[in-house]
Amino acid sequence: MVNGASVSLQRLPTAVTIKERIVVLNVQSNRKSVSHGFLAGIFGTLDRFGVVVDLISTSEVFVSMAIEDVLDRKLQARLVRDLEKIGIVRFFSLYPPFRLLPLGLSW
Numbered sequence: 001m002v003n004g005a006s007v008s009l010q011r012l013p014t015a016v017t018i019k020e021r022i023v024v025l026n027v028q029s030n031r032k033s034v035s036h037g038f039l040a041g042i043f044g045t046l047d048r049f050g051v052v053v054d055l056i057s058t059s060e061v062f063v064s065m066a067i068e069d070v071l072d073r074k075l076q077a078r079l080v081r082d083l084e085k086i087g088i089v090r091f092f093s094l095y096p097p098f099r100l101l102p103l104g105l106s107w
Helices: 035-048 073-083
Strands: 013-018 022-029 053-058 062-068 087-093 098-102
Touching (some): 073 087
Antiparallel strands (some): 022 062, 022 087, 053 062
16 A cells, blocks of 8 residues: 555566577476476486477476477477477477566566
């Protein structure tokens, strides 16, 4: 309350960024494994292929990542095969995603 009036502290978006050549990689665990083992397996595999994650959303059994589309199709297929040992993999391209950023943050 400020001077008797309710004040909303909601942070509104202040910028939009666009990145091209982005693909989305989703991995859903195929077991009730410990989440850190699931995540370690994913990131170990990505590291072996030199994949850098641009944006990530996780839960204990699901990971969704935006990555640059820099792998050739054969390497991409090998990456998916390796990740399929960990869980169910979905790999797809999107139109360039955008992200809303609060004031003071950058991509």
